[in-house]
Amino acid sequence: MPIVGVQANFVVLVPSTPSGIPNNSVFVDSTNGNAATFKDNTGATTVVTNPAASFLSKQMQAYGPIPVNSPVSKRTDGYIELADANAVGGMDLIGWNTQAAIAMGDLITVICVGPNLVGAITGLGFAVGDEVYVSETGGYTNDPSTLTNMDAIIKVGVADCAAGVASATATDLVCFPDVVAST
Numbered sequence: 081m082p083i084v085g086v087q088a089n090f091v092v093l094v095p096s097t098p099s100g101i102p103n104n105s106v107f108v109d110s111t112n113g114n115a116a117t118f119k120d121n122t123g124a125t126t127v128v129t130n131p132a133a134s135f136l137s138k139q140m141q142a143y144g145p146i147p148v149n150s151p152v153s154k155r156t157d158g159y160i161e162l163a164d165a166n167a168v169g170g171m172d173l174i175g176w177n178t179q180a181a182i183a184m185g186d187l188i189t190v191i192c193v194g195p196n197l198v199g200a201i202t203g204l205g206f207a208v209g210d211e212v213y214v215s216e217t218g219g220y221t222n223d224p225s226t227l228t229n230m231d232a233i234i235k236v237g238v239a240d241c242a243a244g245v246a247s248a249t250a251t252d253l254v255c256f257p258d259v260v261a262s263t
Contacts, residue, residue, distance in 0.1 A: 098125050114139065114187075114244050138254075140174075140190045141246040142181030152177050152190060154238065156209045158246035160190060172209055172238065174254060187244060194237060194256035206239035206250035213260075220253075224260065232262040 095110035101119050106128065109117040116128040143159035146152060151163035154174040163173050179188040206212065206222055214234045215221040224233045235258045239250035 112243075135195050137178070137189050137191050138175075138196050138240075138252075139187050139244040140177075141244075142177075142184065142186045142188055143246075144181070144184050146177055146181040146188070148177060148180040150177055151175075154209050154240060156207060157248055158208050158241040159184075160188075174238065174240070185246075192254045194254055196240070196243075197253045197255060198243070199251055200253040201239055202251040204250075208239055208241050208248050208250045210239040210250065211235055212237050212239055212253055233260040234258070234262075235260055 093106075093108040093116075095108045095114050097111055098107075098109060098117070098119060101107045103119055103121050103123055105119050107117055107119065109115050109125065109127075112125075112127065117125050118128050119125050140152075140154075140160045141158070143155060143161040146160070146162055151173055152160040152175060153163040153172040154160055160174060160177070173193060175190040175192040177188050177190050181188050201212065201220060204220060206220075210222040212220050212222060212235070213224050213227070214232075214236055216227060216231060220236070221227075222239070224235075227233055237253050237255040237257070240252045240254050241247040241249055242251045
């Protein structure tokens, strides 16, 4: 087997879909928030990052300019904006940005208020920004009025879109549990 060496200051990887990448390759996965990814000899993919580091951070798109290290809130269209204690949309704190956003659509890293569970609520009918509660069956609900008098009302977090895109379709759950009421 020949041994080949490559020496360079950097390599630019263009975001691609896993289906277009050959096995045994490292690539930037455009379907997974542009995460650095390894595709093994079976075609299975694994994100090449420290899971603990990415568990609390997430790439999000800005609605407009946002100074670095600002509290940000999630809009129902999936964009983030400066948090604002006296604006209805601005009260939905999702975290703090670690990069400045200059214009609408800028992709910046946000340290979430709690762990981001990727795909936890995919297909369950949640909208981005919905408060998510534990249901009576151990699942999730966005309607605490469905819980009976003997139930605890436990908010587990907020519905969010996938990393790297601004979308009104909720797939992820940013967790920050709060017992709203208990019997």
